[in-house]
Amino acid sequence: MNHDLESDRALLDRLSRADQVADILRTRVLQGYFPPGERLAEGAIGSALGVSRNTLREAFRLLTHEGLLVQELNRGVFVRVPTVDDVVDIYRVRKLVECQAVRGITPETVMLGAIERLGAALARADSASADEDWLGLGTANIDFHAEIAALAGSPRIDALMQRLLAELRLVFHVMADPRRFHEPYLARNRELFELIRAGDGPGTERALGAYLDDAERQLVQAYTDGRRAWVVSAS
Amino acid sequence: MNHDLESDRALLDRLSRADQVADILRTRVLQGYFPPGERLAEGAIGSALGVSRNTLREAFRLLTHEGLLVQELNRGVFVRVPTVDDVVDIYRVRKLVECQAVRGITPETVMLGAIERLGAALARADSASADEDWLGLGTANIDFHAEIAALAGSPRIDALMQRLLAELRLVFHVMADPRRFHEPYLARNRELFELIRAGDGPGTERALGAYLDDAERQLVQAYTDGRRAWVVSAS
DNA sequence: GCATATTTGTCCGTATGTATA
């Protein structure tokens, strides 16, 4: 736990300190800088970021509420270690939200802005794949599906999806080999993109359902396989 | 703002102080004890509950994250005043979640426990209606629909619904006449209950969709009518 | 428009309780 947090101190300028600290820690957790199971000590992080314990605790409480950290009374805060049940539930909600979002698509209702953002996410995925940046590829894939959910046009769905996908990134950090997982889904996302652009709602829903079922199955598999390893390392 | 919070001090016994304080304040807000737009001063509430400002601020941050309070920098925290856009979005998500939850219902998949809990919520609504307890009727109706969402069998959907319905209660507190709004929906909830018990998924979905459309229309109407009154009172 | 009082945002010191070596 000898990380270098001093470089983030320059970012503390606007907004409330607790929110800034929460942003920094959220980024660190989602990057895998703080891996699942790691304990975040108040003293070390507080002094590293140059904020008081009170402020830091406010930030911890925020991230705990977002599901990224867990707080054990009088023991401290830890990066959450998602369980297999979490994976199953995350995909249950993804299917519900994403499939519903694309169901109503018709050639008339397709918005140009949405297509553009979906295409941009795909382009980032391509670029990351070319650079063999597998973490970046996973992020781009996630962004693509956040844009799919955004087709519902609801700020609350957007927020829900943001939190769901943050949890999912936690799941990815538990996995061993990110490449083999993320790579095949790039082509399938492109397929989804074409279906959406063509305005084929039912077709998109079918393909998306199969996509999510496959991804879930593969994740659950990888999880049960590598289970013992990280359960031990986290305790 | 001369409220009596001392009676809640007896409840502070287990869990972290901040969580306990958040529970108390959440209850007060949802009861309408702290109406939308009211400012919650750190000094007054802190001394009334007998907790330090730091602890109280942690509780505030929790409730802010839940969407019940809003924090304006250097101005304080206020009970959130939902807008018409909020109402529309809340119902957009309700339709998405609740309709999807009942769509797959068949006579074979109906769970006895779920039927029981739905019936219990209906009974509470009946009892509240008989007592002319309109706030209680609204709560029971809300519980009924939380059970509908629970048919999806997802902890995350349950949590989402809980937060959505908490926001909705905030909306109700802005309305003028709760009776005329809640009463007619009791009969319609009973109708939904019978459809679910019969295992008629598509029929339930249709009726539920119409239910939510009507409720949304009526709320938006009431909101635009009484708009000027509380916008002024909240500023 | 200005000066004052109030309130928030933040930090620090310290005491107490809990878990772990």
Add this chain to the structure above:
DNA sequence: CTATACATACGGACAAATATG
């Protein structure tokens, strides 16, 4: 079982922003 380390919670302090006269 004792001792140590740490989280929890409190109270006080100060600067900054806001509200009030």
